[in-house]
Amino acid sequence: MHIELPGSKTPSAPSSKAGSHGEPSASPSTTGPAVLWSRGDSSDGVRELQARLRQVDWLFDGPTGTYDDLTENAVKGFQGKRGLPKTGRTDTVTWQRLLKMTHEPGTWELYLMGGQPAGPADPRCLTGRVLCIDKTTRTLRWMIDGQTVSTMSVRFGATGTPTREGVFDVYWKSRHHWSTLYDSPMPYAMFFSGGQAVHYSYDFAARGYAGGSHGCVNVRDEAAISDLYGQVRNGDKVVVYR
Incomplete structure (x- = not known):
């Protein structure tokens, strides 16, 4: 699942904030870049965010699909390293920067590094x-x-x-x-x-x-x-x- 932002090759993000159900999307902001995901959100978009953060060694957990404290801290670290405001929230600017530094995660990266759904019971x-x-x-x-x-x-x-x-x-x-x-x-x-x-x-x-x-x-x-x-x-x- 991808979200296309200006200059990105991925599909366009809708205009409402990500929730715990369905697909994440950007929320309007009058004080800065729109926020795509933040702590407490759960979605496939968060899972992709976590997989990309793993690629640049800012996250070592999951992906789980839930924006938890580890994800928030990883985003803060990524933002701070690049001179962005350390909010811990993934806004459009942070996401664009991360997209440019990473490749599209495959199934293994999204699910088989931990945090994937349980398989059939023995x-x-x-x-x-x-x-x-x-x-x-x-x-x-x-x-x-x-x-x-x-x-x-x-x-x-x-x-x-x-x-x-x-x-x-x-x-x-x-x-x-x-x-x-x-x-x-x-x-x-x-x-x-x-x-x-x-x-x-x-x-x-x-x-x-x-x-x-x-x-x-x-x-x-x-x-x-x-x-x-x-x-x-x-x-x-x-x-x-x-």
Whole structure:
């Protein structure tokens, strides 16, 4: 999806501000360039913005399609480097500058670098209470009797410390866990295989997919994993697959 602005080869942007539904478009402004997207917007246009910001190394997360704090900070950095007002909002001037520096993102860049939609659930996830964890789409789905209750983005172990694949059970929950091995916090930890657990990661929230874990399944959305932690019980199944 593209938006053509003056001098651009992409389709023309409509005249109303982007919303959380449908296609994003520019809003009129009496004080400066029209704003195309800003924090809180969700659309395919935001996903393309994020993919292009990745190309110039200002964003290492997603694309997710949601204009979050990481996207806002990336836009501020991009703007500041080029002498533009550091608003964190993507206006027509910022977008034009970014278009000139980047190429049209393909499907891989838009969806397969993380933040993409969940694929079909593994058959082992379709019965009972299951943390269904897909390494290919980097998603965790909380499922009950084949129905998806919630979905969240996750990341996995680095090359030397891969997240184990297979079928496991949650055997221990630890709300304020601290790893003595790595001297790091593991809040909302739900252990399923030795020292490997699903847990919230401050590093994932800050750096996105630029980092990796020591084998655990990292969640970046604290509100989502807080809610999940309250629902999951010891003995619930965990399926990790690709």
